[in-house]
Amino acid sequence: MISAFEAALFVFVLTTALATALLRDILAVIIVFAAYSLGMALFYAFLLAPDVAMTEAAIGAGVTTLLLLLALVKTSRPDLDYWLERPNISALVVFGALLVVIISTLGEFPAVGTADAPIWENPAVTQYYIENAYSDTHVTNAVTSVLAGYRGFDTFGEAVVVFAAGIATLLVLHREVFTRE
């Protein structure tokens, strides 16, 4: 059953998402997007994922806003004669079709906390990690031992991708950031 808090949060997040898509003034969009990020962090907190909520708080409200503002400083913000975007009908049709497809898959998800969710199909695996994570890797946090131990190569690949992206960003920005005196 959906609680009163969830309903209020749904309304809040939907309104901010719509406003982010429809407002014309870029500075207003950045501010509304920060509000959207507040709502999403509350969602993650309510679904008992404090780590994700913490990330959303730091990235969504802090870093993204600063990044977008910095981008706005480098570019221009035109004066507008109308404040709401006029929706593009053909884009709306494509979006509506995509929405129908996505919503039709929602019924297949197992409900939160059910015993027949796919994760419990093979309890031996989960039990193995819980029992042997420390003796195998000597890392006290089981999640960290799975990420950096059992799935070490996977995480290493991710780290390589992030590192390459960071290097590429530095190379692109080099001309503008480090040579300006």
Next chain:
Amino acid sequence: MMPILFLSGDAMTDVFLLAAAVFMLLATAMLYRVIKGPSTQDRVLAVNVLGTNTVVVLALLGAGLDVPSLLDIALVYALLNFLMSVAISKFTVEQGGVL
């Protein structure tokens, strides 16, 4: 959750979650000022109120769901909310500077 006063633990959970829902409704009302504006100052102030609202809702959720670690997120938000408002205000006053 521990019973407080004359209410049972379950009733206290409901009270906390209901209070959080009321705060969310207030936040939705505040969205009118964020979206309509008309000036950037209005929006910054409204988003600041939303941030403070979020801190309160996170604390209520932490108490209602019995997850004390949500208080850490509330603290992070309280700090970042301030940073965001300063950045946007600085951007509006002196076009060109954010940090």
